[in-house]
Amino acid sequence: MPSSLKRTLGASLIGLLGATSALADNPAITERFSxxxxxxxxxxxxxxxxxxxxxxxxxxxxxxxxxxxxxxxxxxxxxxxxxxxxxxxxxxxxxxxxxxxxxxxxxxxxxxxxxxxxxxxxxxxxxxxxxxxxxxxxxxxxxxxxxxxxxxxxxxxxxxxxxxxxxxxxxxxxxxxxxxxxxxxxxxxxxxxxxxxxxxxxxxxxxxxxxxxxxxxxxxxxxxxxxxxxxxxxxxxxxxxxxxxxxxxxxxxxxxxxxxxxxxxxxxxxxxxxxxxxxxxxxxxxxxxxxxxxxxxxxxxxxxxxxLNYNPDGSIQKITPTASGITHAAQALQSVADTDEYMRYDDDASVAMDELNADDRWNFQWHLAALVEGDNTVSFQPETRMGYYLSNRDGELSIQRHDGTDAFARSATFTQVDGLAGHGSSYRLLDDSSVYLMTDGDSLTLGKPGTNAERKAASFMAMPVE
Incomplete structure (x- = not known):
């Protein structure tokens, strides 16, 4: 990981923030279209x-x-x-x-x-x-x-x-x-x-x-x-x-x-x-x-x-639409098994683990909010792709747009538990508590961890992105 980006993201790792029942901090108006x-x-x-x-x-x-x-x-x-x-x-x-x-x-x-x-x-x-x-x-x-x-x-x-x-x-x-x-x-x-x-x-x-x-x-x-x-x-x-x-x-x-x-x-x-x-x-x-x-x-x-931010010369800084908006900090999700690897999304449906890169830093930022309300439920929304979520489709993980159905909301909601590696957090499917988010090299997958190595692969740390 580039040291400059590591300093930008922060030196200390913290647990994920508690999830809320709101869809996201953006859009600001969610009860109807505006x-x-x-x-x-x-x-x-x-x-x-x-x-x-x-x-x-x-x-x-x-x-x-x-x-x-x-x-x-x-x-x-x-x-x-x-x-x-x-x-x-x-x-x-x-x-x-x-x-x-x-x-x-x-x-x-x-x-x-x-x-x-x-x-x-x-x-x-x-x-x-x-x-x-x-x-x-x-x-x-x-x-x-x-x-x-x-x-x-x-x-x-x-x-x-x-x-x-x-x-x-x-x-x-x-x-x-x-x-x-x-x-x-x-x-x-x-x-x-x-x-x-x-x-x-x-x-x-x-x-x-x-x-x-x-x-x-x-x-x-x-x-x-x-x-x-x-x-x-x-x-x-x-x-x-x-x-x-x-x-x-x-x-x-x-x-x-x-x-x-x-x-x-x-x-x-x-x-x-x-x-x-x-x-x-x-x-x-x-x-x-x-x-x-x-x-x-x-x-x-x-x-x-x-x-909205101005530079010292009065010019306006470019604005990126975000899911976190003005109320929360986005999160970067780090693998416990390989601390150089972070959860990454792209402009298509793919999701992977990758080393942080300052040139595409947005692709490592996630907004956390629960699509299904419950104890410690959480959904992962790409920071710059409002309305899209990490979801389980027939056992495969991908970034998909919320179609408004309860079925999609459940497929994109996880339960957060204490990290199976002894620290951090782990995330299991809402509808199958035996299946967890796991890393497999550069891939983010779903699996049933049994060994110590697999439990590490199913554990993540998070840090707020300033």
């Missing part, structure tokens, strides 16, 4: 605004009948506070409660949303922006205008949209209020737009501007979000398809914007990506959606949270 997050802080509490994905497992398009509002005081425990139907906008149609963002201003809350519009004066038709207002971050939302903030003919839809019966270039609104009190609304798909908001926060003050991001090695897709940090303005957004998340910077909220870097790669099982930036109690967070819940996918997404 997408396109936005968040604000009000009176010491975080309010999270998401679209509620309700497409069928075999669905081929987005079905969002409502927005959901969650709250939390610690970013770990979330309470569903409100369900706001798309029908608050009576002029809109379809199950089109798409991406939105709320903001507090002068004692009121303004919520900018995407919906599919119905406007007889619309020559093209399509998705557009609505705005609601309330005195409360959860309840009392009312349509502030009784009509769209704009119609598709006011912007410049891409040619491939014109070929359809409706456009979708006016989606994903994001509001930013600068320190001088000026408010701006950003939005767009294929093209990025912004406009200054009037003092009433529900109308534009001036023209709509089309934005080009300078030196971008790809195409703008959607999901703009603007925030300011230490005098620099950051524009995060989704680019290309499947979508990556990237950022640009400027000295002004009106640009010009200079492309900087991709900060999150494409997601497994989800073509779309959508982010929110949150500062809470002195720390910065990156909120996004994945397809990690069982039966999740392109139209059944789930909100997750990571730490």
């Amino acid at each position: 997408a396109d997050p936005a968040a604000i802080v009000h009176d010491g509490k975080v309010y999270l605004y998401v679209g509620h994905d309700e497409a069928a497992t075999d669905g081929d398009f987005f079905v969002l009948r409502e927005w959901n509002i969650y709250s939390s005081t610690d970013l770990e425990n979330w309470t569903l506070e409100g369900e706001v139907p798309r029908t608050i906008f009576e002029w809109a149609e379809a199950d089109s409660a798409w991406a939105s963002q709320a903001v507090e201003h002068d004692g009121k809350f303004y919520w900018y949303t995407t919906v599919r519009g119905v406007d007889p004066e619309d020559e093209l038709g399509g998705y557009t922006l609505g705005v609601a207002v309330s005195d409360d971050p959860v309840t009392g939302w009312k349509d502030a205008l009784g009509k769209p903030m704009l119609n598709p003919n006011e912007t410049d839809p891409a040619p491939h949209m014109i070929e359809h019966s409706h456009s979708w270039d006016d989606i994903d609104p994001s509001v930013f209020i600068d320190d001088d009190g000026e408010a701006y609304l950003y939005w767009g798909n294929s093209h990025l737009y912004y406009a200054k908001l009037a003092d009433n926060m529900i109308e534009f003050d001036g023209e709509i501007h089309k934005v080009d991001i300078q030196n971008m090695p790809g195409t703008f897709t959607e999901a703009p979000w603007v925030h300011e940090k230490n005098g620099t303005y950051y524009l995060t957004f989704a680019m290309n398809y499947p979508e990556e998340l990237a950022y640009a910077t400027s000295d002004s909220p009106t640009g010009p914007w200079e492309f900087q870097a991709v900060i999150m790669d494409t997601l497994e099982d989800s073509g779309t990506s959508h982010q929110a930036i949150l500062e809470f109690e002195g720390d910065d967070y990156f909120i996004y959606h994945t397809a990690a819940l069982p039966t999740g996918g392109n139209f059944r997404r789930s909100v997750s949270i990571e730490h």
